[in-house]
Amino acid sequence: MDSKRRKDSPEEEKKRQVLPFPDEILECVLGFVKSHKDRSSVSLVCKDWYTAERWSRTHVFIGNCYSVSPEILVRRFPNIRSVTLKGKPRFSDFNLVPPNWGADIHAWLVVFASAYPFLEELRLKRMTVTDESLEFLAKSFPNFKALSLVSCDGFSTDGFKVIATHCKNLTELDISENGIDDAGGSWLSCFPDNFTSLEVLNFASLNSKVNFDALERLVVRCKSLKVLKVNKNVTLEQLQRLLVQSPQLTELGTGSFSQELTLEQYSDLENAFSNCKTLHTLSGLSEATSLNLHLICPACTNLTFLNLSDAALQGAELAKLLPNCPLIRRLWVMDTVEDKGLEAVGFSCPLLEELRVYPAEPFELDAILGGVTELGFVAVSRGCPKLHYVLYFCRRMTNAAVATVVKNCPDFTHFRLCIMNPWEPDYLTKEPVDEAFGAVVKTCPKLQRLAVSGLLTDLTFEYIGKYAKNLETLSVAFAGSSDRGMQYVLGGCPKLRKLEIRDCPFGNAALLTGLERYESMRSLWMSACHVTMNGCRQLAREMPRLNVEVIKEDGSDENHADKVYVYRSVAGPRRDAPPFVLTL
């Protein structure tokens, strides 16, 4: 519902006659411009375009919730229906950010309630959301349709009771990977009997059992349900009943796949899966036995995304499964498949574009056996020339292998290699793995995201600074030899937006080299480096439009800046910072 604009003065009317066509049409045309980056560009063309763009924008993406305030947002964009907000720095996923750091959604919701009463969608990542906020949300926005919470915290499953009860037009409830209080599964039973609009339901990461009858009835009456991802408590037998009611699913996340089935149950499930002709994404399969794994084969013909990261498959099992999925473009596995499994991937998945290999035992420091190595990596690259996204956890790697991989797959956009033991050298030559990442940046001009690991000197960063012209996100841990490393990156990488560093020997000199850069970046994170409070204060002094925040830990040296978070903001310093966050 567009609010009316004030009438233009005669001078302005005259000015507007210069325009080839009236604003209304411009706004209409701009309505087709969806990408927020494009919209940003549009808004910079001229004042009129800026105005037209802001009136016609319905979706806003805010990559750092502290870069702007809700008041500024609603002032600029009056007609927003959909908001995407990201909060904490990414390293909070790995417990590097203390609890109660901030990124609370509530202040935003209060402003939205008055400015955007017709808000429909809210997608949050790494934000703190309380049950009270969820209740406020459910009761303040009558048109509310889609709620997505990824890696958020602060709420319990009780919060969903209110959502289920009050959001009559809800189409999407997507809860992933959150650190929340599991207060039981009764929230699912709160959807009223006349509620039929659900299209997306994802509660795979919740631990408690939901009432299966309530779930079944919900699935039955929601004929538009396209995405259903249940949690581990849903058995295979129960899954079968859900599947027969929803053959129209495009994305399915199964519950536990370990049940021992009778012949009849097995046959029923086979039939159910055969009916899922439109499935393109499959996940879950936790604790899948070899026998049960076979059940999904009939549903795999059109599968483009197979997420086996919860199913500790062996190589042979994967090898048997993959030929049934010829169209696979994205594959996530656990490293239990080992190199043999990856060879099968190289063999059976010619269209593969994205591969993620997660470690089964990431904290098993003594695990030298098992897992994947450089051999599996090379094997995949040989068979999958279209591979452009990789996340690979391993315990050993060689420079030569990585060079081979990027030679086979020069189109990498996302290269995230995690050699799990810090400072691990090339296991054959015992040299640093500088040349590996050098090969990546030299060979892959489209590289946008890079995560480095292993034994690395400043040379790696020299390569990165020099060659990675399109790099936007760089993650560094336990790497580098001196300030020069970070300086190389800050002196190169023209498109750098996010830089996150931990446990590296970069200090004030390096931090201050980036003075000119940080305003064109979203954020910088440095923890357990050699930066001091004085260095941070200097940065804050010279760059007043940056927020320079230091997270102080209990009992640490008072001059040492344990964790530094620097980001640009038009909203000024945080007003809600907890005592352990010092804004300089």
Next chain:
Amino acid sequence: MSRPLEHDYIGLSEVSSMESSEKISSASSTVSTEEEKSNALNLKETELRLGLPGSESPERKSGAGVGVSLLGRTVEDKNGYSLGVLKNFVSGAKRGFSDAIDVSGKWVFSGNGGSEVDMGKGAVLFSPRGVNGVKSLGVLENANQQPGSAAPALKDVVPPSPKPVQDKKPQMPAANDHVAPAAKAQVVGWPPIRSFRKNTMAVNPAKNNDDDEGKSGSACLYVKVSMDGAPYLRKVDLKTYGSYKELSAALEKMFSCFTIGQCGSHGVPGRDGLSESRLMDLLHGSEYVLTYEDKDGDWMLVGDVPWEMFTDSCRRLRIMKGSEAIGLAPRAMEKCKNRN
């Protein structure tokens, strides 16, 4: 053992034979700057302390190879490669257990903490503090020979802490020793795996290569014990204890060296005065919770089920921070109900 080591790492001459020469030049230039800047001997600053990587003293000027804190890393430089790090690390660092504790409250690595931990390939959380730069070997050697004397002449060198240094086993093998990786260290938040994945990694026992976990019925019942923030895991034989109390006491003793650091925030002096009861407070209070992973792969709070049932089903133990243990209690209750 450590003296030749110091030669290797502190002597800039060795570094000059390295390929990455820019490191050296920047190192030496920064070193001279630091020398100029530091006038008086600052004892606190030059005190050698251990802490997590990066937890250096404030005044340390950055860069210049005062770098990545892992010492063990550069030990293996067969090709003569050495990270800038050890150039500046002054090891006079035969420190006893008590000296290895950083008053600042960080947990520290103890070479003597009851287990044989070699500085092998693993990441050990070491960082030399207050290392301003390296002047000369001679000065260094003086420092090492007289641990207690902080002569004013030692401008930039790090004398070991004034406390009596108990020479225990060297914490770094010599440069050319290829030390077999023993119990390696666990670093907070590394590898970068989201916590929701930690618990789903309950590998099917039938497929588990790691056989010595949770073997029941035989003479011993070893389970791994990990503690959030501690550098390495321990193993305990559950059969040697008869009750939760015994297990708890044993764990407290075993992990006391790690929790001492945490006491800093409670106002307890880091070294002295740490009593068992204080530790129990820590373990039983809000800071830490003792949990275990059972046969089904679920994480439960320790103490809810009868002892025998516990030893039957426990596969591994974990001392986790209270904040992470949210949601465990209800599950434990539910499970108990289901079992009874």
